[in-house]
Amino acid sequence: MSKNKLLTPESVTGKQKTKPIMVVIYIVCIFLALLSLFPFILMFMNATRASADVQANPIAILPGGSLAENYKNIMSRDFNPYTGFLNSIIVSVFSTILTCYFSTLTAYAIVVYDWKLKHGFYAFILAIMMVPNQVVSIGFFKLVFDIGLNNSLIPLIIPSIQAPMTVFFMHQYMVPSLSMEIIQSARIDGGKEFYIFNRIALPIMKPAIATQAIFAFVASWNNLFMPTVLIQDMGKYTMPMMISLMKGDFYKTNYGAVYLGLSMTVLPLFVVYFALSKYIIAGVSLGSVKG
């Protein structure tokens, strides 16, 4: 941020009056911050209030005392956040590992080695970055059906091996930060190529991997389209799919329970976000690659 220091009269004299524009800026920023936070505050507060109270007055900034009752209600039907959580964790963790490992490996192949097709290959990766899921879905559904993996979490995990966006990011990060000398000296010490990648390149790429891991995890966790296409068995529902089970008359009257259900689906994301927000913001500005 200090990179952009301006030589303005204020910054030279070091003194400045509060400009009227500052008032406008703070009003806009605080308004937007409230706009971001308020729906979630409302959701968490209403999750603890009795349905009748929520019905009478849904705007609350203080918690109520009906958390246990809401919990009993929301768990009494199809909606099962623990199954959703477990399935989502399985899919997201394995997807994240595959995406990070193989994207780094692919970028390494392009950056470190000289091979005939590498420039064409990199251009090709950039080109397939924007292929929409919708075009893949019907053919992939058929493939999954043919090999008998429908209603399995595996087809949600395997495609993570090819993540063009992540390869692009890893490539951008690797070019300036991985020096060929290190690899050369490892070779002189007798390291095999695969060993050098795992033991020398991967640790150097750690910061980039950490950032991409967060994005891969969140993207996989939030994905609704492919799981909806591939999974029919309720026991295999992921977290975003669980939300769609909250329909019907029961949920139309149990306001508190519905808010609690929604809260449970996003609680893990809130924990992850506020613990890692620094890295997430840095990752967005560094990569500039997430649509």
Next chain:
Amino acid sequence: MKKKKRVSYAKYGYLFSLPFVLAFLLCMLYPIICTFIFGFTDLKTNINGEWHFIAGSDGGLWKNYKDLFSNELFRTSFLNTVKIWIVNFIPQILLALLLSAWFTNNSLKIKGKGFFKVVFYMPNIITAATIAYLFRSMFTYSAASMGPVNQFIGLFGADPVNWTNTPPYPQIIVAFIQFWQWYGNTMIVLISGILGISPELYEAASIDGATGTQQFFKITIPNLKTILLYTLVTSMVGGIQMFDIPLSFLNGMPDNTTYTASMFIYKQAFQGMKRYNLASAASMVMFVVIAFFSCILFFVMRDKDAAMIRKINKKAEKEFKRKMKEEGGMSA
């Protein structure tokens, strides 16, 4: 001997990119080819059923495409998608530009920039399905219970509005959710773009007496062109695929006003009649539209990228030559 060594290393380049290529062939190329083929067939109801290429006088092989373009719902859903995207994007880019101009202007000493960035970006990582359900309960309208929004406008004496059932509100709400989820992301991308502009430009301008507004329009905007285009295209590509929010919010209701192109593909293929052939044709149309816009971006960005790669390669080459010289000198 050196030459021999380099040749033997090349095979690792192929070897290490093999997993990506295999996964691509299996999980992307093969499915896309299938989808492409199905667009010309009569495949429906059962994904494992028999299928034939369509022949006949009514459009021949292109019958599905002909049916598609005369399909009222398809046209509506595509049009809705475009409308919702535009209503979301224009305020999004304007607000993001304004905020990024404020946040990068050092003569305005804004406190809590870090906090604001974190909070503005936050809705972006929250599950879209949850957000859509949350908004639906916020806009509740019923005699028994008015949702928070209706309660809130009631404070100012306004009558409650049946938001989710009165066009054009449902479309506007979907656009608003998209806007609300993405302006923080766009802002951060633009901030990093602005910080990448050479500070000397601003220094020279302020010495010449240019105001902040002048600097913004004469320096910031022209230098942000590539990033703005990037934002435009990625947002457009994402917008065309809009699925989670309209599906979870009102499932296309009322009167199909929140029915989007992705929902059309999903519902044609995987619900009701299971018309895989028509859905395949629709997804190929979407593919072509996205490919067209991506190509624009690709060609504009390519020059810059290639120039950067050349620069880096040159630098590395120089370094390498220097090292070789040093080594040669040492051994001699």
